[in-house]
């Protein structure tokens with residue numbers, strides 16, 4: 513069980529997240545949604561130990577993760593929003609590097625890395641440098657790296673960016689399979705259709721505060737709205753995008769010199 517308790521993070525006195533609490537149970541897929549700048553990445557950076565909270569704590573199986581970060585990280589698989597992979601390495605070499613850092617044995621590591629790359633459609637690319645990979649291919653290497661050590665907790669931050677239709681469907685099926693295996697999954701995404709389909713619960717955060725925490729079906733029912741997208745727009749009071757788009761196009765024309 514992942515337990516986020518009263519997390520607050522302030523940057524120069526201004527809270528990026530403010531008293532955030534929620535749990536994710538084994539076998540559960542929880543979607544973490546919010547507009548740009550709402551505090552999603554800040555929360556995830558605290559859970560992965562990259563950032564220290566100003567207040568509050570993160571427990572995994574009842575233990576504060578800061579008590580033993582090394583053993584917590586050994587059970588964590590994380591696909592970051594922005595990754596800085598070693599592009600001069602091949603996909604397989606990258607997985608071998610990650611596996612070695614996690615203390616995996618060399619021989620099974622090579623076999624496992626090769627198998628994961630094959631399943632993710634990268635077998636013919638496994639010896640090519642990552643610099644030659646497309647965005648979606650890099651993303652698939654990162655997904656393989658997150659699965660490599662069979663972690664119990666998986667955090668995916670915007671994992672669909674750059675994935676084509678088939679890879680995105682595979683990823684969706686993978687989430688369902690991971691939850692069937694009892695993994696704890698936190699899924700940050702702006703792709704609300706997918707969140708609605710795969711998540712057991714969704715948490716909506718805006719301006720650093722949690723606005724809702726419920727199964728997507730309950731939210732649409734309670735708020736009498738047809739989709740999670742509408743619920744989200746209502747909760748975070750999104751602007752009238754059509755009107756803003758019209759104003760943008762009107763603003764483009766002002767002062768333009770057309771030859």
Ligand SMILES: Nc1ncnc2c1ncn2[C@@H]1O[C@H](COP(=O)(O)OP(=O)(O)OP(=O)(O)O)[C@@H](O)[C@H]1O
Nearest residue numbers: 523527528529546547548549550551552553554555
């Ligand atoms: N290093 C920093 N210094 C100061 N303010 C920061 C820093 N990092 C984040 N913030 C602020 O904290 C708030 C939350 O940012 P965060 O990156 O967590 O949002 P997010 O929900 O992940 O956004 P996005 O969807 O755009 O990735 C924002 O107001 C942001 O400006």
